Amino acid sequence: MTERSDEELMLAFKEDEATAFNILYGRYKDALYRYFLRQIKNESICQELFQDLWMKVIYSKSNYQVKATFKTWLYTLAHNRLVDWYRRNNLEQKAFQENTEDEVDGIINWNPEDELQTKRLSKEIKQSVGKLPFSQREVFLLHNDALLTLPQIAEMLGEGLEKIKSRYRYALGRLRKDLEKM
Amino acid sequence: MNNSIENLYKKGSNESSTASLDNLILNAAKQSCEENTSTEGSRKWLYLLSTAAVLVMGISVVFNLQNQNSEMKVSPESLDFSIIKEDLRTKIVTAPPLEPHPRPQKKRKPITPEKVNQAGLLGKIASQKPTIQLEQDSDTPQIENKPQIIFEKNLLEESKVKAIESEETSAGFSQNSDNVMVTGMRRAAKVLPDLNKENNLSPEPIEINKLEQLFKANNFKQAQELLEKLKRKYPSYDFTRYNN
Numbered sequence: 104m105t106e107r108s109d110e111e112l113m114l115a116f117k118e119d120e121a122t123a124f125n126i127l128y129g130r131y132k133d134a135l136y137r138y139f140l141r142q143i144k145n146e147s148i149c150q151e152l153f154q155d156l157w158m159k160v161i162y163s164k165s166n167y168q169v170k171a172t173f174k175t176w177l178y179t180l181a182h183n184r185l186v187d188w189y190r191r192n193n194l195e196q197k198a199f200q201e202n203t204e205d206e207v208d209g210i211i212n213w214n215p216e217d218e219l220q221t222k223r224l225s226k227e228i229k230q231s232v233g234k235l236p237f238s239q240r241e242v243f244l245l246h247n248d249a250l251l252t253l254p255q256i257a258e259m260l261g262e263g264l265e266k267i268k269s270r271y272r273y274a275l276g277r278l279r280k281d282l283e284k285m
Numbered sequence: 286m287n288n289s290i291e292n293l294y295k296k297g298s299n300e301s302s303t304a305s306l307d308n309l310i311l312n313a314a315k316q317s318c319e320e321n322t323s324t325e326g327s328r329k330w331l332y333l334l335s336t337a338a339v340l341v342m343g344i345s346v347v348f349n350l351q352n353q354n355s356e357m358k359v360s361p362e363s364l365d366f367s368i369i370k371e372d373l374r375t376k377i378v379t380a381p382p383l384e385p386h387p388r389p390q391k392k393r394k395p396i397t398p399e400k401v402n403q404a405g406l407l408g409k410i411a412s413q414k415p416t417i418q419l420e421q422d423s424d425t426p427q428i429e430n431k432p433q434i435i436f437e438k439n440l441l442e443e444s445k446v447k448a449i450e451s452e453e454t455s456a457g458f459s460q461n462s463d464n465v466m467v468t469g470m471r472r473a474a475k476v477l478p479d480l481n482k483e484n485n486l487s488p489e490p491i492e493i494n495k496l497e498q499l500f501k502a503n504n505f506k507q508a509q510e511l512l513e514k515l516k517r518k519y520p521s522y523d524f525t526r527y528n529n
Contacts, residue, residue: 116314116318119318119321120318121314121315121318124311124314124318125311125314128307128310128311128314132301132302132307133300133301133302136300136301136302137298137300140300150302150303150306153302153306154306154309154310157310157313157314158310158313161310161313161314161317162317164317221293221296221297222297224293224297225293225294225296225297225298226297228290228293228294228297229294229297229298232294247291247294247295247298248298275290278290278294279290282290
């Protein structure tokens with residue numbers, strides 16, 4: 104049996120097929136949870152936002168129309184929810200500050216077979232991602248957690264593709280710089 | 286270099302939502318599906334119920350309108366005159382009671398023998414002598430006289446109609462010929478026998494038949510009695526043919 108697409112599953116859920124939602128939830132719950140967790144850095148707030156988002160998906164199912172991919176629609180909802188939260192907590196200016204430091208080239212001495220080193224570096228990177236400015240962090244997370252392509256992210260955020268590419272490049276530069284310091 | 290960072294990040298990213306949170310969200314989804322199916326059922330009932338209510342309302346409105354029409358005729362006693370100004374009130378009170386508008390009645394003049402004679406038809410009938418035919422009965426070898434009186438039926442019918450026509454036109458009414466024919470025929474059928482009696486013009490065909498039957502049966506005594514009776518009743522009629 105061929106696997107049903109996200110859009111087909113959402114349409115089935117619209118027709119009150121609860122199992123379709125279970126499949127969709129299984130596909131996106133982890134990536135979405137991490138997206139919130141990296142942005143907020145507070146697990147309880149992250150859970151609250153995560154729950155809010157899925158409730159919104161459930162209650163807006165009757166209005167769902169296949170205009171874009173389900174993934175883009177879902178992460179657009181998540182992004183809007185996050186921006187709302189930032190605005191409500193007066194964190195807007197601080198969060199949306201862009202870091203325009205030049206990209207730093209460097210070499211990380213990483214041996215993938217060394218599990219201990221990998222674990223340590225992964226932990227460091229996660230911490231560094233949390234330190235990234237909001238716009239760069241968002242692009243990095245959407246690309247690596249949600250597995251959205253850069254053009255999809257540009258479409259979702261309503262920004263130019265070049266701007267998104269630039270943000271991603273800066274994000275990587277910042278992470279590399281942090282790792283080099285270690 | 287970029288790839289190594291991405292790989293390192295993905296390897297370390299394994300956080301997941303808690304099981305309780307997952308259950309909460311999945312239950313909410315399941316509940317929303319069940320609610321929708323139950324509300325669809327109730328919507329059907331609501332639709333049927335509202336249709337029935339509209340029907341009942343419509344029928345009751347029609348009945349009310351009909352009742353109102355019948356109750357529109359209000360008696361003057363039931364009116365509240367206190368809300369009407371004084372001058373208007375006196376006008377209403379002193380006004381003569383309303384009566385139904387009188388319909389113009391047909392003024393008919395009684396049909397007199399003169400009128401009938403004017404039409405010149407009953408006179409014809411009166412003056413007409415019934416023809417008596419003698420028929421031979423083939424069964425009986427003896428020759429027997431059988432008198433039979435035949436009236437000219439067409440003339441009689443025509444006379445009935447024309448008499449009524451003359452009555453209607455003299456009363457000043459104009460009707461079309463069809464109506465005159467119908468009403469004339471009916472009225473003539475009622476009026477003519479009375480006219481005959483009043484004027485003693487001619488005996489009824491039944492009476493003549495009865496007389497003939499008595500003669501045929503050689504019941505001369507009764508026949509004579511009847512003849513005398515008829516002679517008294519119709520003095521102007523010629524009964525001489527029965528004397529023999």
